[in-house]
Amino acid sequence: MPKLSPTTQAALLFLALSQASVQAQTQAPATEQLEQVLVTGTRAKDRTLLNSPVPVDVLSQEDLQRAVAGDGNLAAALQTLLPSFNFPRQSNSGGGDHVRAAQLRGLSPDQVLVLVNGKRRHNSAIVNLESKTGKGTNPVDFNAIPVSAIKRIEVLRDGAGAQYGSDAIAGVINIILDDANSGGEVEGTLGGFHTQFEPTNETLNDGTSRELRGKLGFRVGDGGFVRFGAEAAHRDHTNRAGADQIPPWEDLTSPANLAFQGKRNYAPGEPESDQLALWLNSGFTLNPNAQAYAFGTWQQRESKGAAYFRYPDSFSNVKAIYPNGYRPETTGKSRDLQLAAGLRGSLGEDKVWDYDVSLNLGRNDFSYGLRNSLNVSLGAASPTQFHLGDFGSQQLGFSADFTRELALGLAKPATLALGVEARRESFRTQAGDAASYSVGPFDGTPGAQAGPGLQAGDAVDLSRHLIGAYADLSADISERLFADLALRADRYSDFGSALTAKLSARYLLAQGLALRGAVSSNFRAPSLAQTGFSFTVTDRGDGGSLSQVRTLPVGSDIAQALGAEKLKAETARNASLGLSWQPSRTASLSIDAYDVKVKDRITLSERLSSDALTQLIQTQFGVAGVNGVNFFTNAVDTHTRGVDLVGQWTQAGVLGGDLRWTLASSYNKTTLSNIRNTGAALKALGIDKPLVGLEESNTLTAAAPRDRHVISANWNNSNWNLLARATRHGETTRVFDFGGGFTPTQTYAAVWQLDLEAEVKVTRQFSLSLGGVNITDRYPTRSVDDISYFGNFPYDVLSPVGFNGAFYYAKAKYSF
Template sequence: MFKSSPLAHAALIFLALSQAAWQAQAQASAEQLDAVLVTGTRAKDRSLLNTPVPVDVLSQEDLQRAVAGDGNLAAALQTLLPSFNFPRQSNSGGGDHVRAAQLRGLSPDQVLVLVNGKRRHNSAIVNLESKVGKGTNPVDFNAIPLSSIKRIEVLRDGAGAQYGSDAIAGVINIILDDANSGGELEGTLGGFHTKFEPTRETLNDGAARELRGKLGFKIGDSGFVRFGLEAAHREHTQRSGADQIPPWEEQSPANLAFQGKRNYAPGEPETDQLGLWLNSALALNADTQAYAFGTWTQRDSKGAAYFRYPDSFANVPAVYPKGYRPETTGKSQDLQLAAGLRGALGDSLGEGKVWDYDLSVNLGRNDFKYGLRNSLNVSLGAASPTQFHLGDFASQQLGLSADFSRALDLGLSKPATLALGAEARRESFRTRAGDPASYSVGSFAGTPGAQAGPGLQAGDAVDLSRQLVGAYADLSADLNANWFADLALRADHYSDFGNAFTAKLSSRYAVSPSLALRGAVSSNFRAPSLAQTGFSFTVTDRGEGGGLSQVRTLPVQSAVAQALGADKLKAETANNASLGLSWQPSKSASLSVDAYDVRVKDRITLSERLSSDALTALVQNQFGVAGVTGVNFFTNAVDTHTRGLDLVGQLRHDLAGGELRWTLASSFNKTTLSHVRNTGPALKALGIDKPLVGLEESNTLTEAAPRDRHVISANWSSAAWNLLARATRHGETTRVFDFGGGFTPRQTYAAVWQLDLEAEVKVTRNFSVTVGGVNVTDRYPTRSIDDISYFGNFPYDVLSPVGFNGAFYYAKARYSF
């Protein structure tokens, strides 16, 4: 199962010793099982043991032991949640800087992210070159400081009727640290050490340095302030193979001198990140509490692009006599600030304080500056700059919400819970043009625009906004001693596309004190993002005979797109159903199994590039724009059907003076395309008759993410030690590429096991030291076939769930006070 290594042998011995004690008497606590949940229900007595829908709770300790390697939140979530996928895309433009993640194999923007129960904003950059999440601007998980997190609740079920847009795959609610005393300092050093088979080298790179600190103190009788800072620097990795030089490049001596060298640079980007966070509350009186929280992160990152050879149409030898490899740059600033009042209200009938309320304002904003270095605009010749600003992107949301809940006597054995709420939100999206040199057309031969760019043109800048209002009602009750049910209804109105109505019914029935059945049916929706409704982008090139040509990403509401038959975007709608069981034979053991079915209609994707001579002529004759040789636009082109099964088990027992906790988590899912729309009559009249979604995007939606993942971990802790062994099996994936001319290579990548090990020793009551490794057996995905590896330069698939960087080792020290 694993490659031979001393660490692997130690892990297997540890697992074998633990297995021998499997039948030991269990006398363990179940604090996580008994903890009250705040996600997916408004009832105040739901825990992991009695929730009607599947919820995972990830503690601060879980996250600390899963964060090594990437050092970020999304990687930790993939480590802990089999249904969460976080591919390390590379050479993917904006996707190098803001990486998209998936839940249950669905789109990155079909999962709702909350912080302290308040909606998190989306990132601003629109990823046009990425595979997973192409055309989306999802939440940037890695902009949330890890040290700020107390726990994470992951609802694996549709929840549109409770939270509104985006909650098709589920909800991830990040609860911030609220300790009112003490603090912590933590420092980490790490790096990759790997045997890289494609070049038969031993590589040591990707060095990481991280520092985190936090402090809390009490205010009054029940108030607190908790705040922290963290900083990290991570160097890039280089995982290219030996370059065979593409045959269309000139086979000149200058170019051939680079044959067999590592000229490209797929791998982890270089990043510098600084994060600040705050969580606080203050009692104003016996019934009212004010609260405020916020996070701020700045990240500078450098991504990789393709190598340009010395004798190439993409080079000016006077500038780069030895060729060059451009680097994309990103500067992201991310802010969330929320404040509010919560407490209890009296009843006019004198029944006491019966209504709990929460009134809040929530601001979220992301600004992204996209750039390029070590590049040039060939058409400007030797006078071209080598560094470019490609454009500015900004997204913002400002929300006001009011939530009320109370106990309601319906004559049942226990009072029911009634929750009512309303929300108003304004969203905006803005782009600004890059440097003129990044997109201008000079007088010299060669491709115009910055290489690995070009920049956003002045005519493509947009400033968009919309408003929405929504209201919900939620009634939950124990119908009898064994049966709990929850019904939620919601209505939303968006100023740009109209109305959405959603509903959810969930229920749990206790067959016995230890065994329960649960299930839910719901309707959900995702509003098209402002970027999808209005983003515009133009690439200018030279066509046949030296004439200028354009390939344009059109806003769907533009006159040109409308003339080509583009329809106004509708909201994605989904019908979700789930059925499962939960079993707790003892306080130290639990098991849950949940099957689900998600049918998404009108899924939004970026269309294929559409082109024909008739299209070029129509755009010129009707709109006066010459040389448009291709267009694409966002469209509700696909219906998908996702089916899956999640299994989560846990067992605790005493062993060798400590406690051993076993966990098993497995996820199976399969997505198919139930319908793909063809081009409409307007495009058919122009000689274009094909599906709007092509082969590569269809593959990304259905087979590029693993259909199964399994995580088995053993964690032994005592007063002085904490030992962790975690084995992860990433299921097989299939990738299909369309290089044009009917050349569509396909490859299935085999399942792969990954082993992580960690040992922590508590030197004193307050000070601990940890050493560990991620992927210590140095596993890589299947080597890409020649037709896919781009002439040896990309030996491994950049979407591989196990990554393509090899083993990462780290050491960290933590001081708590």
């Protein structure tokens, strides 16, 4: 008998369990979830998990509450529950320590569209230039959305540009807010890491977290409601540094530096953070045919990240300030706001048309700084704290959606949806302190260590507007066949137009068994940050001469002279085909294969440099010492193929309670094609190489796990709720390119993770929970010497199991 893969074994086991469950008793919560009417990816009013033509996951409030305990944030909970969702940790990664990027189906963080109550969520403002995943993007900050505000989340795992516009290449995540019109709850959580850290043979207890959440709802008038809440949280940092072997470089082998050998001088790990969040969801009945609504979220988060240690005797230190060396800390302050309001109801005496008209404002402001640092070129007069710059993004949108039923002589009335959207987007940056980038009179690297700051000449203030319109027609063509056709046209003021289309269908093969599939065209508009971001790093070269490395806006005169081309929208062709099976009211299984081809994917180019380039910029533009540049470019095409398997089975009457099994597996693989080389202008300057280098190619293809499998069992009765979840995180590969042909590479093996939680209902209103995440204290594969930076970074950030070890928590909840 041939050996079966873990995915195949799990699928066969689940199929056997599902078949055995045909005679099981009906269990209400499972049935309610399967029959939940979907609002994402369709305008028809009768689509559920059971009859959707495209794969949709529905995550309940209870699912999220039990998955959020480890990291205390929404994105980590999504990674726990969705195998196709990846949320890698970042450390010593500049802005990436403060705003982490997430992926769906292995695609770029900015290729997934996020909605709140069906309205587009805004992007974060910070542009990550040092992170591995999401380098050069400013995606949505999932962790700015309060978990306690959420009623459920619908995740559409399919392209949906024809329905929602830009960004929906990998799929759509629609976060639906709590709308209960009575009652409330207060919840407190205390947790921390307890781990046996092998690299230093220590037992570590750190990363203590304290969280408090509360919410309340009440009725307003006839059918109206107001629901609101607040969250506060503090998390201490963790440190998973190994013993420092001290780099054996000539300038670092002094006795003062060697005295730090064998110590934990670095601090890779989770950042320290404090956050406060408020949220509101409301609806008010104006008359029998009209309802007003408003909702909003607000969060302020302050965080501190780690940077590399600076040794006492080094070009990075002024001993008069730090006689024993120092380790800078990056600081971030994020302020995030979304406010939306609108009217919905029915038009006309016959109420033929349903409408939804709304305004939606989203804004993120990020202030970036440094502490425990210095500007070496300023000598002993250097400050030790710096403001590195401000980043801001904003979108203001208007949308109007109309739906009605049409009698076309089919099995059921068809649904016609029409809509328009207008949106204004803006992005701005402001310079940091002059000391954070200035060149002082002393030798040494100018600018703040672990910085530098954004220079005044790099500040930008950009905006654009767009308008889009769509039409969507769906119908049960026969008793067995449902089809949905959508068309959309968008026009952007800065890059032009996009036309997208989608056709999806579901065919009932037999009772409970259906074939479903979709084909679509999608696009992602280049972000304003990618079209206009500018950044300069100043250094000293041989003999103390000043030099610069510049990230250039593609529209700048220098970039144009070097052959940079105006950014085009990324375009995608999506196709999916799957089967859904419901052998009983308490069991379901679906498997969906997909194929996504993205053309003109936007990345940050490799660093481009030559003596001729430096001379050209000085001669033609009067800027001396520019010895390296990069810019955003449509440099590569990608092809992603994968398959998702999702199933659930509920048994009633097991040991006096109900037992629910869930299985979710995801596999995908991305390959690259049509990697562009430098153009004629750069070749004339002696630069002839691919614009996408080895490290970025690794990020796009193998840095995220290609597979993940989650098996969970949840047993509950009137007094207890017990949860066990086993997750297999697939292997990842890390490639570094240190130049000169030195490209250390390592593949990190797959890792199993086990999570447990036990909840006891002390009274009808009060419950206590104890749990653990990664209770077997698993770590990734140890990094090889060429990657561990002389023992200081024993574990890489890529593995989704993380590098912090086991986390334990206690939770108390009071409902009223």
